[in-house]
Amino acid sequence: xxxxxxxxxxxxxxxxxxxxxxxxxxxxxxxxxxxxxxxxxxxxxxxxxxxxxxxxxxxxxxxxxxxxxxxxxxxxxxxxxxxxxxxxxxxxxxxxxxxxxxxxxxxxxxxxxxxxxxxxxxxxxxxxxxxxxxxxxxxxxxxxxxxxxxxxxxxxxxxxxxxxxxxxxxxxxxxxxxxxxxxxxxxxxxxxxxxxxxxxxxxxxxxxxxxxxxxxxxxxxxxxxxxxxxxxxxxxxxxxxxxxxxxxxxxxxxxxxxxxxxxxxxxxxxxxxxxxxxxxxxxxxxxxxxxx
Amino acid sequence: xxxxxxxxxxxxxxxxxxxxxxxxxxxxxxxxxxxxxxxxxxxxxxxxxxxxxxxxxxxxxxxxxxxxxxxxxxxxxxxxxxxxxxxxxxxxxxxxxxxxxxxxxxxxxxxxxxxxxxxxxxxxxxxxxxxxxxxxxxxxxxxxxxxxxxxxxxxxxxxxxxxxxxxxxxxxxxxxxxxxxxxxxxxxxxxxxxxxxxxxxxxxxxxxxxxxxxxxxxxxxxxxxxxxxxxxxxxxxxxxxxxxxxxxxxxxxxxxxxxxxxxxxxx
Numbered sequence: 001x002x003x004x005x006x007x008x009x010x011x012x013x014x015x016x017x018x019x020x021x022x023x024x025x026x027x028x029x030x031x032x033x034x035x036x037x038x039x040x041x042x043x044x045x046x047x048x049x050x051x052x053x054x055x056x057x058x059x060x061x062x063x064x065x066x067x068x069x070x071x072x073x074x075x076x077x078x079x080x081x082x083x084x085x086x087x088x089x090x091x092x093x094x095x096x097x098x099x100x101x102x103x104x105x106x107x108x109x110x111x112x113x114x115x116x117x118x119x120x121x122x123x124x125x126x127x128x129x130x131x132x133x134x135x136x137x138x139x140x141x142x143x144x145x146x147x148x149x150x151x152x153x154x155x156x157x158x159x160x161x162x163x164x165x166x167x168x169x170x171x172x173x174x175x176x177x178x179x180x181x182x183x184x185x186x187x188x189x190x191x192x193x194x195x196x197x198x199x200x201x202x203x204x205x206x207x208x209x210x211x212x213x214x215x216x217x218x219x220x221x222x223x224x225x226x227x228x229x230x231x232x233x234x235x236x237x238x239x240x241x242x243x244x245x246x247x248x249x250x251x252x253x254x255x256x257x258x259x260x261x262x263x264x265x266x267x268x269x270x271x272x273x274x275x276x277x278x279x280x281x282x283x284x285x286x287x288x289x290x291x292x
Numbered sequence: 293x294x295x296x297x298x299x300x301x302x303x304x305x306x307x308x309x310x311x312x313x314x315x316x317x318x319x320x321x322x323x324x325x326x327x328x329x330x331x332x333x334x335x336x337x338x339x340x341x342x343x344x345x346x347x348x349x350x351x352x353x354x355x356x357x358x359x360x361x362x363x364x365x366x367x368x369x370x371x372x373x374x375x376x377x378x379x380x381x382x383x384x385x386x387x388x389x390x391x392x393x394x395x396x397x398x399x400x401x402x403x404x405x406x407x408x409x410x411x412x413x414x415x416x417x418x419x420x421x422x423x424x425x426x427x428x429x430x431x432x433x434x435x436x437x438x439x440x441x442x443x444x445x446x447x448x449x450x451x452x453x454x455x456x457x458x459x460x461x462x463x464x465x466x467x468x469x470x471x472x473x474x475x476x477x478x479x480x481x482x483x484x485x486x487x488x489x490x491x492x493x494x495x496x497x498x499x500x501x502x503x504x505x506x507x508x509x510x511x512x513x514x515x516x517x518x519x520x521x522x523x524x525x526x527x528x529x530x531x532x533x534x535x536x537x538x539x540x541x542x543x544x545x546x547x548x549x550x551x552x553x554x555x556x557x558x559x
Contacts, residue, residue, distance in 0.1 A: 110312070
């Protein structure tokens with residue numbers, strides 16, 4: 001009995017914290033989304049209930065389609081390249097060679113840098129007039145590309161930067177997954193005369209499936225959240241061409257002199273719905289693996 | 293046997309880290325060269341960017357340090373006792389709490405930022421350092437509880453039983469046995485909460501953009517936002533902002549790797 005009380009006593013601060021710092025902001029967000037807030041009523045209270053009006057505004061806005069499509073494209077393309085490049089690098093490092101541990105650690109740097117640092121570095125690399133990328137294109141005779149300021153390229157540019165940031169995470173997780181595959185499996189495979197490629201497709205890749213699933217699902221949850229990179233590089237522009245749900249929500253609430261908190265919260269709640277579905281999928285997969 | 297993998301590995305790492313090199317290169321380039329064709333090495337290296345950082349960004353740096361350290365303290369104070377309870381005292385309902393923590397990690401920052409903003413405006417506490425610390429801690433607390441729980445779970449129950457027979461209460465066992473034994477977990481949780489708070493831009497931009505004390509991420513953002521072309525100052529600030537991450541890679545890489553893989557891969 002005493003032990004049980006102690007167990008709860010040690011948890012009380014955390015539970016109180018979760019209520020104040022998670023449940024309350026989330027509740028505030030829902031409340032914002034169903035009321036007609038103005039700047040005045042935001043400070044002084046008394047905003048009228050408007051039900052789903054904010055959601056109707058959001059769904060009726062042509063930006064919603066763009067933002068949803070961009071979110072899907074940004075997420076899927078990022079995940080694909082982060083995973084394939086990360087896996088290739090993990091396989092490369094799995095053998096272990098002189099300096100491999102040091103180089104692997106250095107690979108982590110992009111992931112640990114503050115996002116504002118990575119994003120502004122990429123913004124300068126891709127700058128139309130003075131960026132290195134356009135200078136390099138000029139050397140091989142290609143015209144300058146307006147990476148960040150043209151609607152055709154802005155989403156591509158922020159996706160490239162985001163892939164770069166995500167590769168290290170994929171590398172580290174997949175690498176440790178590879179380390180957990182018993183060495184005998186490879187020995188058996190090579191005794192059977194399998195080539196390197198065959199071993200990868202028929203042995204390594206299937207054995208790595210659980211870790212791959214977790215990596216991709218965690219990547220999905222992280223990528224849906226991405227805000228800093230896009231906001232700092234393009235502010236979601238030009239004219240909404242690189243807007244995602246996350247940046248649109250921020251833009252509605254904080255991007256203008258005239259904030260629209262209701263629609264901003266409504267977009268946020270749509271995003272959270274998507275994120276939580278992805279999250280539940282992740283938890284399901286993880287639970288299943290724990291049982292296996 | 294010398295492997296071909298070493299030179300290839302060095303080359304791959306160089307390609308991967310090229311943007312980081314470029315940041316340093318630009319930070320040392322004089323403004324007069326900024327409009328010319330970019331040069332791969334700083335031909336006329338200058339410290340003017342860094343001098344400007346010293347003149348203008350020191351208060352921002354101090355705030356970032358304060359916020360990051362505050363977040364570490366708050367995060368550990370909340371997470372360590374809770375992890376001890378989940379790992380060793382095992383009260384009823386701990387599975388549900390673990391589930392809540394997993395879901396909490398998945399909530400997009402923009403939603404938390406808007407929620408916190410609504411609350412802070414109502415209470416009149418926007419633009420405060422402690423308000424930012426409280427918001428920043430939400431990035432780290434669920435992660436810290438989960439990773440500390442897995443570290444503390446590996447402390448053998450027999451040791452705790454022996455302590456109990458010797459008359460140690462749960463608090464004594466926590467402070468003098470479990471906490472020291474899970475030192476690595478504490479370090480990992482502290483490292484990541486420091487790094488995340490140090491790097492935070494979203495909470496700073498929404499909750500502290502009018503504050504007297506603002507973090508370095510806002511300092512960089514203002515440089516970019518002023519639409520000036522003084523990219524050597526911007527990149528010099530970025531280099532300074534990267535120092536903690538670089539130090540961690542050099543002195544604490546095994547903790548970092550442990551943090552990245554925790555939750556994703558079970559050993």
